[in-house]
Amino acid sequence: MEIVYAEMKILILLISIISIINQVNGQTTQCKDALKPWFDLTRVGIKISCFLNDGNILYARGQAAQDRGVFKATGSYSSVESIQEGCLGGKDQPFDINQTKPLFFDYSSFQIDSEGHVFMVPVGRPAVDVYVTECRGNIMVAFTTNGICTYHFSNKAYTNLGSESCQDPRNEPPVNQKAATFDTTLNSEWNENGKHYGMFSSIITNTGKVPFQGVVFSADLELRDPSSIYSAVAIVKGQWKLPSYVQSIQVGSTYHFSFIKEGKEIPTFRIDSFY
Incomplete structure (x- = not known):
């Protein structure tokens, strides 16, 4: 009985150590x-x-x-x-x-x-x-x-405490150095069932200082149907993110997606967040 009790104590100790390590x-x-x-x-x-x-x-x-x-x-x-x-x-x-x-x-x-x-x-x-x-x-x-x-x-170059006067500018750049731009082009347009549609391609460029895996973006537009956006994943209506297979977009690199929407006006995409 004492041997079993001792073995149980050792087992509990090992489990505790493994838990701490994990x-x-x-x-x-x-x-x-x-x-x-x-x-x-x-x-x-x-x-x-x-x-x-x-x-x-x-x-x-x-x-x-x-x-x-x-x-x-x-x-x-x-x-x-x-x-x-x-x-x-x-x-x-x-x-x-x-x-x-x-x-x-x-x-x-x-x-x-x-x-x-x-x-x-x-x-x-x-x-x-x-x-x-x-x-x-x-x-x-x-x-x-x-x-x-x-x-x-x-990313601010801090100066010594006490060296700045109250009139000095305090324009600390945002900590998040991720940034991106959208460049959208109308490739073709046509009439279908009484509606005018356009086929667009868009290029996302990493203009920040660090890589990012993906971006959540949105726009006010009416797709021909929910499946009419390619190489982007819908989150809710009017908001999308990049597919899970995108591992990283390096600084200066680009990512391409395309879509079909009503009208030929080029939409404005907004960046909601990076991940």
Whole structure:
């Protein structure tokens, strides 16, 4: 009986370990997918926010340049903490911008690779050597022994904290760098059962800075019938997406589809989303 009980305990332990491994592997895959578009770029802006165990919050920002699959800091990343208080309007305020200080010594003090491995050596703080485990869009999260750190990726070239005046432009480009255009041509037209129809071809061009798998698009038009659009899949009336066999549309590449609709007017396609 004791032997059976011991074997059951070992089995439960093995199941728990396998479950944890599967969970970590899933998170790693998720983060790799989230990081992948950023590693198509050579330089990014990164905001770092760390919520420390003692209740202090640290914020820093700077730029990073890619070196063979690793983003490395290109500067010292000026930082400010919530415990650094200043007086504003006669009241104490956290994050006093006049008390900023460098977070890193040099480029080797902050690195993050395409696998999600983060290495940081903050000035005056313990080194951080972890993997990001929670990732959504352009935000990556890592759990450290001292707290939680988030890494917010952007295509903006961040300047040092405190170096911008209130009159400086803050035109941060959108994080989503995917973009596309539609070029539609009328190929032929005819009358059928008292209605005038046109045969059109359309070219989607990836004009963004990163590849995308597909695009959801819409237009105000009346197809001859629901099956009169080719190489595009209907979602609802007036909205379509690319077929599932399309794996990726690279930067500068094109995708062709065609359709038959009432009238000869060239429709205007709207991009609803990328995926």
